[in-house]
Amino acid sequence: MDEEKTQELISRFKSGEEKAFNELVSLYKKGIFNLVFRMVRNKEDAMDLAQEVFVKVYHSLKDFRGESRFSTWLHRIAVNLSLNFTQRDKFRSFISLPDLTQPVLSSDSPLKDFEKKQISEAIDQAVLSLPKKQKAVFVLRHYQELQYSEIAEVMGKSEGAIKANYFQALKKLKKSLAHFEEW
Amino acid sequence: MRCKDIKFKLIGYFENNLSPEEKKLVQNHLDTCLRCQKELEEIVSTFELLKKESPIEPGEIYWTNFVPVVRSRIEKKEETGVVIIPKWKFAGGVVTLVIFFLLGIFLFKEDRKVMFKSGTETYSYLLPAEDEKIEELFYAEEDESSLRSLITEADRKKLVLAEEELEEYYWEKGGKEKSLEELDLKQLENLKKTLEKEKFKREIL
Numbered sequence: 001m002d003e004e005k006t007q008e009l010i011s012r013f014k015s016g017e018e019k020a021f022n023e024l025v026s027l028y029k030k031g032i033f034n035l036v037f038r039m040v041r042n043k044e045d046a047m048d049l050a051q052e053v054f055v056k057v058y059h060s061l062k063d064f065r066g067e068s069r070f071s072t073w074l075h076r077i078a079v080n081l082s083l084n085f086t087q088r089d090k091f092r093s094f095i096s097l098p099d100l101t102q103p104v105l106s107s108d109s110p111l112k113d114f115e116k117k118q119i120s121e122a123i124d125q126a127v128l129s130l131p132k133k134q135k136a137v138f139v140l141r142h143y144q145e146l147q148y149s150e151i152a153e154v155m156g157k158s159e160g161a162i163k164a165n166y167f168q169a170l171k172k173l174k175k176s177l178a179h180f181e182e183w
Numbered sequence: 184m185r186c187k188d189i190k191f192k193l194i195g196y197f198e199n200n201l202s203p204e205e206k207k208l209v210q211n212h213l214d215t216c217l218r219c220q221k222e223l224e225e226i227v228s229t230f231e232l233l234k235k236e237s238p239i240e241p242g243e244i245y246w247t248n249f250v251p252v253v254r255s256r257i258e259k260k261e262e263t264g265v266v267i268i269p270k271w272k273f274a275g276g277v278v279t280l281v282i283f284f285l286l287g288i289f290l291f292k293e294d295r296k297v298m299f300k301s302g303t304e305t306y307s308y309l310l311p312a313e314d315e316k317i318e319e320l321f322y323a324e325e326d327e328s329s330l331r332s333l334i335t336e337a338d339r340k341k342l343v344l345a346e347e348e349l350e351e352y353y354w355e356k357g358g359k360e361k362s363l364e365e366l367d368l369k370q371l372e373n374l375k376k377t378l379e380k381e382k383f384k385r386e387i388l
Contacts, residue, residue, distance in 0.1 A: 022250045029249050037239055047241050054253045055260065120237045142233065167191050174229040 002027075006070045013061060021061070025054050028071075031144065032078050038139040039082035041124040049085055053078045068153055075146070075154045079136045086132070119180055126176035133157075134169035141166050186212075186219055193223050197230070352378045 006027065012020035032053050037046035056077055064073060127135060133155065140151045141162075148166075152159045189212045195201045196209045213220055353374060366374065 022254070025250050025253055029246070033241065034239075043239060043241060046239075047245055051249065051253050051256060055256045058253070058257050059260075116235060116237055119232065119235045123233065123236050163191055163194070167194055170194065170226060170229055173233070174225050177229065177232055180232055 003069060003071075007066070010061065010064065010066075010070060021058060024057075028074060029054070032074065035075065035078050035139060035144055036082050038127070038143045039079070039135065040085055041128055045085065049081055050078075053081055056081065069150075072150060072153045075140065075144070075150075079140070079154060083132050083136065086128070086135075122177055122180055123173075126173050129176065130169055130172055134165050134172065137162055137165040138169040138173070186216060189213075189216070189219050190222055193219065193226055197223065197226055349375060349378060352381075 006024065009020045009024045009027070013024065029050065033046060033050040036049045036053065037043065040046050040049060053074070057074060060077070064070070127138065130138060136155060137151055140146045140154060141148070146154070148159045148162050151162045155162065157165075189209055192201060192205060192209050196206065201209065213223065
């Protein structure tokens with residue numbers, strides 16, 4: 001993401017130009033939706049949470065001092081909101097049936113689509129069952145493709161700890177998805 | 184290099200994310216270690232499986248409405264006066280309030296104790312309303328009418344009780360050469376102060 005453009009939008013917003021915030025949202029909305037979705041694994045919830053992230057950003061942006069990059073700060077807000085949501089959601093999933101997202105299917109063949117759906121659902125469950133830090137690290141690295149150093153900043157941990165978390169997350173996923181290996 | 188040191192570098196090796204030196208070290212280790220080879224295979228197969236995950240697309244309408252919806256949610260929050268206070272700030276605020284409250288109580292007590300030690304507190308500080316009357320009484324002319332105008336019946340009863348208490352306290356302390364009536368105004372005031380200090384000490388300690 002263009003850091004220079006971001007900084008310009010932030011200073012315009014801070015000097016009272018509300019429209020600059022809209023541009024900022026447009027710039028980051030897709031990345032944040034993707035991050036939040038990979039964290040909560042439910043399309044409807046992710047759609048709602050991604051918007052909530054920007055509502056929170058709006059109220060906090062005036063206090064953002066630029067000590068870290070905006071994207072790092074934004075990722076931190078999105079990760080925290082998603083983790084808090086997942087915590088609340090545990091109770092909801094306990095009392096209701098699993099609400100797994102319908103993936104976009106390619107329709108090459110019904111069997112392939114079915115397999116894809118099965119794998120996606122299994123990955124959803126495997127990621128959701130990860131400990132929260134490992135889940136956040138895994139999502140930030142695997143889907144958001146952030147550098148370890150940036151993940152370390154988002155999570156407030158050392159780079160070594162992040163690498164270890166990523167490795168452990170991958171091991172757990174491997175274990176949860178073992179029965180899909182031959183597919 | 185030991186397996187323990189290598190295994191955390193395997194993902195970096197797979198992602199081609201290691202320095203040339205590290206890459207060479209891992210490669211040399213893998214050439215001779217079956218366990219780490221298996222570990223690497225597992226990492227590769229997990230990534231392969233993850234590639235099969237379907238992408239998610241919330242739909243064009245969602246993206247078109249994204250900014251307006253965020254805006255309306257911001258406005259809604261502002262209208263309802265909801266102020267987003269970060270959890271840590273809220274907790275910090277509560278802790279600060281509790282600390283100030285406890286500190287207030289402690290300092291208040293300490294303050295009172297110090298005042299007792301230094302003897303700087305005024306008599307009226309200890310007995311605000313009724314002692315104003317008592318004070319006035321001591322300086323009043325000694326005729327019945329002016330006394331009556333100064334104190335009510337309730338005040339008079341309190342005064343009698345206070346005088347009885349003072350008398351009792353005076354004799355309790357012992358070693359007295361004069362009766363209470365023979366004390367001058369200054370001595371009487373000092374005696375009252377000492378009594379009230381002791382009463383207050385008993386209350387707070």
